[in-house]
Amino acid sequence: MDIFVQALKKFPKEQQAAVMATVESAEALFPHTTRAIAWGMPTLKIGDENLCHVMAFKNHNSLFPSSGSIARAHAKELKGMVVSKGTIQFDQLKPFPKALLKKLLLSRIEQINEGYPKKNGLFVEFYRNGGVKAKGKYKGEVMHGRWEFYRLDGSLMRSGSFKDGEQSGEWVTYDAKGKVVKKSHF
DSSP: HHHHHHHHTOOOHHHHHHHHHHHHHHHSTTTEEEEEEEETTTEEETTEEEEEEEEEEEOOOOOSSSHHHHHHHHHTTTTTTOSSSSSSOOTTTTTOHHHHHHHHHHHHHHHHTTTTTTTOOEEEEEOOTEEEEEEEEEETTTOOEEEEEEOOOOOOOEEEEEEEEEEEEEEEEEOOTTTTEEEOOO
């Protein structure tokens, strides 16, 4: 049984359908998401980051864009909806409006990107479709260690290492099918 179906099974079928339609809309907009359960709720992730949670409740459904600041930033578009610190309520029987879902989750991806590099130097940048664009590490202000760069479709485009901000060692370029097309040495 799907982990989302399991999390929603105590709710009426029509309400489950509205939540799942919202999830499926988000997955169509952001095809590189993965499903998980976080905070006891159906969650869509990009990489290790929560993109959003969607959950059914007794009198409504809720979208949690994993950050209270997303709802504040879109207060004008959310006018007329019940919004609290980190949740946006929507009708029990209707999916969350797709155009608004896209706006909110694009803002969430921008916010995730702005959160890198982490204190430990880890860096990940995501495309607007939720796919990884680049990942590696920083040492202070410069790239250091192994890095990978991806195409919009998710295929690995180039990989190699940096030493104190300078390319070093072998760098490999791949075609969209993963075949090595070029090797460079620094």
